[in-house]
Amino acid sequence: MYFPISHSHINPIYLVVTGFVVGVLGGFFGVGGSFIAGPALRAMGLDWNFAVGTDLAHIVGKSVVAAKRHRALGNVDLRLGLIMTIGTIGGAELGAQLIQALKRAGNVNFIVSVVSIAAYLSISAFMLWESWRTLAKSNRSKLRKRSGTATIKADQSAFMHVTKALQQLRIWPMIHLPTSGVTISFWIIVLVSFIGGLFSGFLGGGAGYIRMPSLVYVLGIPTHLAVGTDLFEIIISAGYGTFTHAIKGNVDILIALVMHTGAAIGAQIGAIATQYFAGPKIRLAFVPLPLIGAAIVIYTLLSGHKL
Amino acid sequence: MIATRKREARRTLRAFVVELVLYGLLVTAYFFGVLLFLGPRLVQLETQHIRIYAVVAILLILGQAVLLEAITTGLLRLLRGGRSE
Numbered sequence: 001m002y003f004p005i006s007h008s009h010i011n012p013i014y015l016v017v018t019g020f021v022v023g024v025l026g027g028f029f030g031v032g033g034s035f036i037a038g039p040a041l042r043a044m045g046l047d048w049n050f051a052v053g054t055d056l057a058h059i060v061g062k063s064v065v066a067a068k069r070h071r072a073l074g075n076v077d078l079r080l081g082l083i084m085t086i087g088t089i090g091g092a093e094l095g096a097q098l099i100q101a102l103k104r105a106g107n108v109n110f111i112v113s114v115v116s117i118a119a120y121l122s123i124s125a126f127m128l129w130e131s132w133r134t135l136a137k138s139n140r141s142k143l144r145k146r147s148g149t150a151t152i153k154a155d156q157s158a159f160m161h162v163t164k165a166l167q168q169l170r171i172w173p174m175i176h177l178p179t180s181g182v183t184i185s186f187w188i189i190v191l192v193s194f195i196g197g198l199f200s201g202f203l204g205g206g207a208g209y210i211r212m213p214s215l216v217y218v219l220g221i222p223t224h225l226a227v228g229t230d231l232f233e234i235i236i237s238a239g240y241g242t243f244t245h246a247i248k249g250n251v252d253i254l255i256a257l258v259m260h261t262g263a264a265i266g267a268q269i270g271a272i273a274t275q276y277f278a279g280p281k282i283r284l285a286f287v288p289l290p291l292i293g294a295a296i297v298i299y300t301l302l303s304g305h306k307l
Numbered sequence: 308m309i310a311t312r313k314r315e316a317r318r319t320l321r322a323f324v325v326e327l328v329l330y331g332l333l334v335t336a337y338f339f340g341v342l343l344f345l346g347p348r349l350v351q352l353e354t355q356h357i358r359i360y361a362v363v364a365i366l367l368i369l370g371q372a373v374l375l376e377a378i379t380t381g382l383l384r385l386l387r388g389g390r391s392e
Contacts, residue, residue, distance in 0.1 A: 001338075004346060004347075004350045005349065005350055005353050012338060016334070057364060057365075057368050058368070060365065060368050060369065060372070061368040061369070061371055061372040062372070064369060064372035064373065064376070065372050065375065065376045065379075068373075068376050069376070069380075239365060242361075242364065242365055242368070243361050243362075243365060246357070246360060246361030246364050246365075247357050247358055247361045249353070249357060251361070251364055253349060253360075253363075253364040253367055253368065254342055254345070254346060254349065256364075256368055257342065257367060257368065257371055258338065258342070260368060260371055260372065260375070261334045261337065261338075261371075261375065264371075264372065264375035264376060264379060265326075265327070265330055265375075265379055268376070268379050268380075268383075
């Protein structure tokens with residue numbers, strides 16, 4: 001099929017299947033999936049600028065479907081999502097400005113690659129450690145519960161002591177989030193969303209790989225709610241990214257629309273599947289995703305080729 | 308108990324396959340109908356009015372998302388006798 005905006009020939013079935021796979025991952029983990037969809041578009045011969053811009057447009061559509069489904073399942077904290085918008089947009093703009101500054105300095109590719117590898121590896125290592133410890137602790141608790149000495153919580157975390165300490169920081173104004181069952185300072189929410197936005201603007205995509213773990217570990221949001229709320233936030237950050245890329249001529253919306261037909265159904269399946277897994281198991285299954293992103297960047301850096 | 312679960316899983320899988328087939332037919336019709344009709348207009352917009360193109364691009368992807376979400380949810384409900392999951 002010929003796509004006249006980017007002047008490219010791409011098999012629509014390939015686009016639908018790629019969209020479907022990224023949709024399932026996005027619905028289940030609350031990520032945009034740019035680390036898979038971007039290289040997949042590039043592999044079909046699309047220029048890198050079109051791959052990034054078009055992927056963002058497709059992420060907006062997929063995240064709307066997945067977030068709507070999560071909302072129906074009660075997994076979106078709308079109040080938290082709306083407050084986070086402030087930091088997300090500010091961070092995304094600063095990230096984009098940093099990229100422009102690095103472009104002028106002439107070392108953008110190397111610095112972005114090193115930062116992304118460090119970020120992906122740290123997130124994976126931390127989440128592996130935390131979810132493994134939580135699951136081990138939960139198993140021990142279950143054994144003790146059977147002997148009648150303890151009870152287990154619905155969504156435990158081995159990092160909970162740090163989260164609790166952050167929640168006890170009384171920096172005015174304090175925000176009560178009844179859906180998540182959390183009361184926390186407005187400024188901590190803005191800081192978390194700002195960092196997510198910064199990564200989104202700096203490394204591209206929706207930055208769900210950093211925002212979803214931050215929601216769980218820093219704000220103390222239950223994993224299912226973090227996945228749904230992160231998807232809501234991705235709509236904002238990827239929507240903003242789509243607009244700025246589109247006015248630079250980097251978006252082939254026809255490709256995004258075709259990809260999204262697969263993503264729409266994949267996102268629904270992924271979102272429904274979260275209901276069958278406990279929070280720590282979702283977090284443990286999340287671990288390979290940033291590693292895939294890191295592997296792609298390392299390959300690009302070492303070979304000098306873009307995938 | 309296990310037999311009931313297996314029966315339920317088989318029913319869900321069958322409904323999902325039927326949904327995929329119906330969805331595939333709808334999407335194929337969509338490719339040839341909407342995209343071929345929209346293509347030339349969007350190219351013209353992209354070359355002549357890039358800002359309007361950016362707004363239209365976001366509106367199109369949002370519109371398609373809402374539409375497809377409604378279709379897939381409707382199909383799921385229809386195939387599972389009024390239940391969405």
